[in-house]
Amino acid sequence: MDSSSSSHLPEPNFYDFLRRMRSPASADLVRAIKSFIVSFSLHTIDAENDSRKLQDFLMAMETNIRKHPLWINCTDEERDTAVEGLEKYVMTKLFNRTFASSPGDAKSDMKISKKICLLQQFIKPDHLDVPKVLQNEASLLYAAKELQKINAFKAPREKLLCIMNCCRVINNLLLNVSLSTNHMPAGADDFLPTLIYVIIRANPPQLHSNLKFIQLFRWQSKLVSEVEYYLTNLLSAESFISNIDASSLSMDEIEFKKNMHPAATQVTLSESSCAVESQVCEPNSILESLGETVITRRSPDKGTQLEGNNYPFLDKEAENLSSEDVQSCLGYISKWCPGTRHYLKLFISLI
């Protein structure tokens, strides 16, 4: 992945977007944005419909921005930055409505997460044709870690960046190995198996919903070329994992069934333990040797990912919390951060 590629993701400055929106000259745009967000609450939730509405809106706003006095002498990149800012702003506001909104989404997420959980117990790189030279523990874990960040973001572009970063790590591994050894560069023959292996190692939160969200709500003009290729790889990996059977791993049928039977492994398939298990079964020592304090930092993801949102109180104001919210929030804090009593005190002082 070349940084000079025309399809690379620009680094838009969200604050520049907000600053321009505060200018009196952009009052018409602000009105359009506000009424667009309000218009969503007037319709019933429908992922396809919502996606079409957002894409049409972004396209219309792109045209508006193009001829708007505030952007009149701007470069194409600056106008792109404005639409990127707009996507982030609107989708952050509409996140709760649009993310994992279809009835089947949570079920699909749970299904694939459970499956990965079982696979983690026995799958070896060789089952997927990951060549020996690519079995570089540090790189693979680094790639997995990039994927696991996906729920820390709400904007489609930022979620997509987690995917791109993961693919970039694998890409670099492949390129470095072909430079330093006799291993012939084998392109997708090496890339896809490695990516699937990384996904299984990572068990990223809400894989299905995240991929669907990016497909539906990422600004379509930017979902092209290299970015589209790597997203397609994630989607095909998801499809491969969902349909995995003995033959797709070249395994003996009986052995596969035995491995995939929950009782055969240490994993108890109660809803929450699966996700926790999936994170815990990584060799933590290696991650720590990379200078990461993984366990403490990632632990809030473990249970909360099953509720559909990693940080359920991230965007809540103290005065908007109901008494149930406070109860459950206190529950989270004491559960995941037992040693941080001063946070609890601070929290209580806020309400």
Added chain:
Amino acid sequence: MATSGSKIKNAKLVLLGDVGTGKSSVVLRFVKGQFVEFQESTIGAAFFSQTLAVNDETVKFEIWDTAGQERYHSLAPMYYRGAAAAVIVYDITNPASFTRAKKWVQELQAQGNSNTVMALAGNKADMLEARKVSTEEAQTYAQENGLFFMETSAKTAINVNDIFYEIAKRLLVQAQPPPNPAGMILTDRSDQRSATSTSCCS
């Protein structure tokens, strides 16, 4: 960025072929070997882009590599959907890879877009003494199925540029007759969107 007066036409090209046929080596030869001033190319591990000038027009190939292992075969449609061109690669020293190539041709003909330009590439053409698939056999097959055929060698670069040049020429010819006011859209994204979205909603 392009030379003045010429427009760049984007073309998605999908690469299909059994493991070990050297399909990415063929592409690497093409991508690294070209030098067009002021044009950017992308060399990733599995995605490549390269521009090619044909007369006064320019085609920008976006090359999508696919995993050749049998276990990943069923995923291929996700990659070749909406492709303007497909290069199906086999190894002239390996008859099984030729059988596999024919399978892809059939699949593309059955499911793909009939406008997709298809090329059959018999790679490792430098290894003549180990040849197991004759030129005539492949040539006949290609003719019968409306593909164009070349034997290539990523090692010696024989026919590598030629095959991409020929694809570019065919894409430009194909794109010419119906004047399209919206410009040249070689990758059809609309069908892809609806297809992916239906699969999303269970």
